[in-house]
Amino acid sequence: MSKQFQFKLVLLGESAVGKSSLVLRFVKDQFDDYRESTIGAAFLTQTVTLEDQTIVKFEIWDTAGQERYKAPMYYRNANCAVVVYDITQASSLEKAKSWIRELQRQADPSIVIALCGNKLDLAARRQVTQEEAKKYAEEEGLMWAETSAKTGEGVSEVFTAIAKKLPQTAPPSARGGAGRGGAAARTGVDLNKQANAGPGQNEPCNC
Amino acid sequence: MDEEYDVIVLGTGLTECILSGLLSVEGKKVLHMDRNDYYGGDSASLNLTQLYRKFRPDQTPPADLGRDRDYAVDLIPKFIIASGELTRILVHTDVTRYLEFKQIAGSFVYRDGKISKVPSTEMEAVKSPLMGLFEKRRAKKFFEFLQNWKEDDPNTHQGLDLDKNTMAQVYEKFGLEPGTQDFIGHAMALYLDDDYKTKPARPTYERIVLYTSSMARYGKSPYIYPLYGLGELPQAFARLSAIYGGTYMLDKPIDEIVTDADGKFVGVRSGNETVKAKQVVGDPSYFGAGKSTEGGKVRVVEEGKVVRAICFLKHPIPGTDDADSAQIIIPQNQVGRRNDIYIAMVSSTHNVCAKDVYVAIVSTIVETDRPEQEIAPGLQLLGPIYDKFVSVSSLYTPTSSGQSDNIFITRSYDATSHFETVVDDVHDVWRRMMGKDLTLKKRNVEVEA
Numbered sequence: 110m111s112k113q114f115q116f117k118l119v120l121l122g123e124s125a126v127g128k129s130s131l132v133l134r135f136v137k138d139q140f141d142d143y144r145e146s147t148i149g150a151a152f153l154t155q156t157v158t159l160e161d162q163t164i165v166k167f168e169i170w171d172t173a174g175q176e177r178y179k180a181p182m183y184y185r186n187a188n189c190a191v192v193v194y195d196i197t198q199a200s201s202l203e204k205a206k207s208w209i210r211e212l213q214r215q216a217d218p219s220i221v222i223a224l225c226g227n228k229l230d231l232a233a234r235r236q237v238t239q240e241e242a243k244k245y246a247e248e249e250g251l252m253w254a255e256t257s258a259k260t261g262e263g264v265s266e267v268f269t270a271i272a273k274k275l276p277q278t279a280p281p282s283a284r285g286g287a288g289r290g291g292a293a294a295r296t297g298v299d300l301n302k303q304a305n306a307g308p309g310q311n312e313p314c315n316c
Numbered sequence: 317m318d319e320e321y322d323v324i325v326l327g328t329g330l331t332e333c334i335l336s337g338l339l340s341v342e343g344k345k346v347l348h349m350d351r352n353d354y355y356g357g358d359s360a361s362l363n364l365t366q367l368y369r370k371f372r373p374d375q376t377p378p379a380d381l382g383r384d385r386d387y388a389v390d391l392i393p394k395f396i397i398a399s400g401e402l403t404r405i406l407v408h409t410d411v412t413r414y415l416e417f418k419q420i421a422g423s424f425v426y427r428d429g430k431i432s433k434v435p436s437t438e439m440e441a442v443k444s445p446l447m448g449l450f451e452k453r454r455a456k457k458f459f460e461f462l463q464n465w466k467e468d469d470p471n472t473h474q475g476l477d478l479d480k481n482t483m484a485q486v487y488e489k490f491g492l493e494p495g496t497q498d499f500i501g502h503a504m505a506l507y508l509d510d511d512y513k514t515k516p517a518r519p520t521y522e523r524i525v526l527y528t529s530s531m532a533r534y535g536k537s538p539y540i541y542p543l544y545g546l547g548e549l550p551q552a553f554a555r556l557s558a559i560y561g562g563t564y565m566l567d568k569p570i571d572e573i574v575t576d577a578d579g580k581f582v583g584v585r586s587g588n589e590t591v592k593a594k595q596v597v598g599d600p601s602y603f604g605a606g607k608s609t610e611g612g613k614v615r616v617v618e619e620g621k622v623v624r625a626i627c628f629l630k631h632p633i634p635g636t637d638d639a640d641s642a643q644i645i646i647p648q649n650q651v652g653r654r655n656d657i658y659i660a661m662v663s664s665t666h667n668v669c670a671k672d673v674y675v676a677i678v679s680t681i682v683e684t685d686r687p688e689q690e691i692a693p694g695l696q697l698l699g700p701i702y703d704k705f706v707s708v709s710s711l712y713t714p715t716s717s718g719q720s721d722n723i724f725i726t727r728s729y730d731a732t733s734h735f736e737t738v739v740d741d742v743h744d745v746w747r748r749m750m751g752k753d754l755t756l757k758k759r760n761v762e763v764e765a
Contacts, residue, residue: 173558178566180355180551182414185544297418297543298398298534300407 111162116275117186118167121208122193123201124176127227130258131193132169135268140259157265157272165272184212189221189271196226196255199236202245209249221274222251225267229257321347321563323749324584324591326570326598329357330546330735331726333553334742335597337409338754340560347591348557349584353567355554357599358709358729361388361545361668367626371705378703381628382670388545389626389668392729393660393677394738395420395539395643398530401739403540408756414552418666420539421639423531425503426646427495431635431697434503434645451493458490458500462524478518486517494649500524502647508655508681508731509648539643539734543667570602573723579613581722595749597724600712605728615725616712622679622731623687625695627704629674633661634699640665643733646693655681657694658733673702681731682708717748724749 120128133139136155153169170183192208194201205224212222224246226237239255246253252270256263322344325336333355336348354360362370364377364384377384396402396417406412424431427446435441441455466472476486487497501507505523512520530538542548558564572585573596583592599605603615632638644659651657661676662668669675678694687708695701714725727741746754 173555174561175555175558175564178355178564180554182544182548182551182555297416298540300403300412300417300540 111158111164112277113164113166114275114277115166115168116188117170118189118191118271119170119183119187120172120191120193121205121212122176123195123198123204124174126193126195126198126201127258128191128193129171131191131225131227131256131264132171134258134261134264136169138261140261142259155268157269159269159272163277165275165277167268167272181215184216187216187220188275189223190216191223191225191267191271192251193225193227194237194242195228196237196242197228197231197234202226202237202242206245209251213249219276221271222249223267223271224251224253226253226255227258229255229262230259319591321345321591321593322595323347324349324593324596324598326350326584326596326602327357327726328352328355328550328554328566329599329726329729330359330550330553331738331741331745332357332597332599333550333557334405334739335726335745336562337411337553337556337560338742338746340557340562341409341757342750343560346557346562347565347593348554348562349565349568349570349586351567351569351602355566356547356550357601359390359392359546359550361390361547363387363389367705371707381673386664386670387668388547389675390546390662390677391624391626392546393624393658393679394546394729394732395541395660395734397526397538397734397736398533398540399526399538400530400734400736402735405739405742405756409553409556411552411556414555415548416543417540418543418641419534420537420541420641420643420662421665422636422642423503423537423539424636424642424644425499426644426650426693426697427499428650431644434499446499447493447496451496454491455496458487458492461490462521462528465521476517478521479516481517482514483517483520484513486520487513498647498649502656503645504528506645506733510654537643541641541662541666545666545668573603575721575723579721595722595724597718597726597745597749599726600714600728603714603723603725605712606710614715615723616714618710619713620711621682621687621708622711623682623691623706623708624677624679625688625691625704625706627676627678627695627698628669628702629661629676629698629700630672630702631699632663632674633659633676633697635697636661644694644697645733646697651693653680653690654683655731657691658731659694659697660733679731719748 122128130140132153136153154166156164156166158164190212192205194205209222226242243253254263254267256267258264323339323346325332325346325348328350336346340346364381364387367389368375368377423434425434432446435444441459442452447455461474464472501512504527505520527538568586570584570586574582574585574590576582581596583590600616605616633642636642641662646657648654648656657680659676659678661674663674664671676698678691680691684690688706711728711730713727718724724745726745730737743754
C-alpha cells in the first residue's frame with residue numbers, strides 16, 4: 110500500500126501576481142485571463158504522486174484577498190508556502206521578500222518555502238532577472254522556480270518539488286495540517302460527526 | 317475609497333465576524349473594518365506581549381511564563397456547548413475546516429464549601445456526592461421525567477404543563493431540595509440568577525436537554541474549545557467572509573458614523589475618507605459606548621457590568637482531578653449573591669499557554685461597588701495565583717432596532733458561560749437587517765481534482 114501524507118500549503122504574494130491562477134492551473138489545469146479576485150474558491154486540495162508511489166495531498170490556503178490583513182490562523186501549522194512574484198514587476202519581488210521575512214518570523218521554523226516567479230509567458234517584459242531571484246533564494250535557503258499559470262509551464266514542477274522536499278518520516282496518520290481530517294482527528298473532536306454517538310464511543314477516529 | 321458597499325461591518329469580534337461571513341455568503345458586498353491591527357476585538361485571544369500592553373503597559377512579561385508565542389489568552393471566558401447553535405453554524409458554514417476543537421475536561425459545581433462534578437444523567441445523579449440518599453431518589457425521578465418527556469404523549473407529562481407550570485412548581489412536584497435546585501438551574505440549565513424559577517418551565521427544560529445532549533456527545537463535559545484560543549473563531553469567520561468577496565481593513569481608525577439630515581446612515585469616515593454603504597453593523601464601541609453620545613445621539617446604553625479576573629496558575633485547580641480544563645460554577649445562593657460566579661480554565665492542552673501553566677478566568681455580574689471582592693469565592697478555589705489581571709467591563713445594548721436609520725448595533729459579550737446568546741444576537745441582527753429569518757444553507761465548496 111502506498112503511503113499518503115497531507116500538508117497545509119499557504120500562498121503569499123502581492124495581489125495580481127497570479128497566486129490564485131497558479132493554484133487553479135495546478136488543481137484544475139485551467140486558466141482564466143479575466144479572473145478578478147477569488148470569490149468562493151474556498152478550499153482547494155490536490156494530490157501529487159511521487160516516483161516511489163508516495164501520495165502527497167496539499168490542502169491549499171489562498172489569501173482570499175486578505176493579503177494585507179492575514180489572520181495568525183493563516184500561517185498556523187503551515188507545512189509549506191509558495192511566495193509568488195510577477196517577473197514583470199520588480200516591486201512584487203520586494204513584496205515577496207517581505208512576506209518571506211514574515212514567514213520566517215511567524216511560521217514554524219521547519220516550513221518549506223518556494224519562491225515562485227510567475228507570468229513567464231510575459232518574459233519579453235521581464236523586470237526581474239533569473240539571476241537576481243535565484244541568488245536571493247539561495248541566500249535564504251528557499252526553493253525557486255519560474256512559472257506561467259497561463260501556459261502551465263513549470264507549475265506542476267513547483268508543487269512536485271515541494272512534495273519531494275517535505276519530510277516524509279512521520280507515520281502517515283500523524284501528518285497533516287490544521288484542516289479537517291488532519292491533526293484534529295487524532296486528539297480532538299470532529300464537529301461534523303453526527304451527535305448520536307453515546308458515551309463510550311465518544312472519541313471519533315479518522316480511520 | 318470610491319466604491320459603495322452593501323454593508324460596512326465595524327469591529328472583528330465574533331458576532332460581527334459571523335454576520336460578515338453570512339452576509340458575504342448571501343452575496344452582499346461587505347467592507348469589514350477594525351480600529352485594531354488584530355482580529356477579534358473584545359473576543360480576541362492575546363499573546364503575552366499584547367496582554368501586558370493592554371493591562372500593564374509599563375511592564376514586560378516575566379521570563380518564567382515562557383515563550384510569548386505559546387500564549388493565546390482569551391479576554392472573554394466562554395466555551396462552546398457541543399450541541400448548541402454555534403456548533404450548528406460552524407458546521408453549516410464549513411468553517412470547521414479552519415479550526416480544531418478539543419473537549420473541556422470537566423464541568424463542576426460548588427456546594428457547601430467544595431466542588432463536585434455536575435451529574436448529567438440519572439445514573440450520574442445516583443452516584444453524585446451532591447445529594448443524600450433520599451434526595452438522590454427524588455433527583456432520579458426528576459431526571460427520568462425529563463428524559464421520558466414526549467410532547468404528544470400526556471402520559472409522560474405527569475400532570476405538568478411546561479408552558480403553564482413554573483420551574484418552581486416542577487421542582488416542588490419532585491420535592492427537590494434548594495441545593496439540588498441550585499445545581500440543576502445553575503450548573504445544567506446555566507441560569508445566572510434565580511429569576512427562571514418563577515417563569516414557565518419549558519425554557520429550563522430545553523436548557524437541561526441541551527446540556528445533557530451536549531454532555532452525551534463527546535463524554536467528558538458538555539463543552540468544546542478551539543485550539544489556540546477563542547480568538548480563532550472570529551478569524552475563521554473572517555476568512556469565510558473574505559472567501560466570499562468581503563474586503564478587510566484593519567488598523568483603521570473610525571472617526572465618524574456619517575448620517576443624512578434624517579439621521580439615516582450614509583457612510584463611515586476614517587480620517588478624511590468616507591466610505592458609503594447601505595447599512596452598517598458593528599459592536600457598541602463604534603457607536604458611542606462609554607461616551608454619553610455618539611454624534612449627538614445615544615445609540616447604546618449600559619445594562620450592567622461584568623468583572624473578570626484572568627489568573628495564571630502553575631498548577632491545576634484543586635479538587636478537579638488535575639483536569640487540564642474545567643468549568644466551575646458557584647451558584648449565587650451558595651455564596652449569598654444574586655448572580656453566579658463562573659470559573660473557566662484552559663491550559664497548554666488547548667495550545668493557549670506554556671506547559672505547566674493554567675489560565676483560569678473568574679467572572680461574575682457586578683452587584684456592588686467593590687467588584688474584585690465579589691469574585692473572591694472563586695479566586696479562593698484556585699489555590700496560589702501566580703498573577704492576575706482584573707478588569708470591569710460594561711455590557712452595552714443598542715437603543716434602537718436600526719430599521720429606521722440602517723445602523724445595526726450588536727450587544728456586548730455577556731457573563732454567560734457559552735456562546736448561545738452570541739448566536740441569538742446574530743439571529744436578531746440578521747432579522748433586523750434583512751427583514752427575514754436567517755436560514756443556514758449548507759455550503760458545497762470542496763474543489764478536488
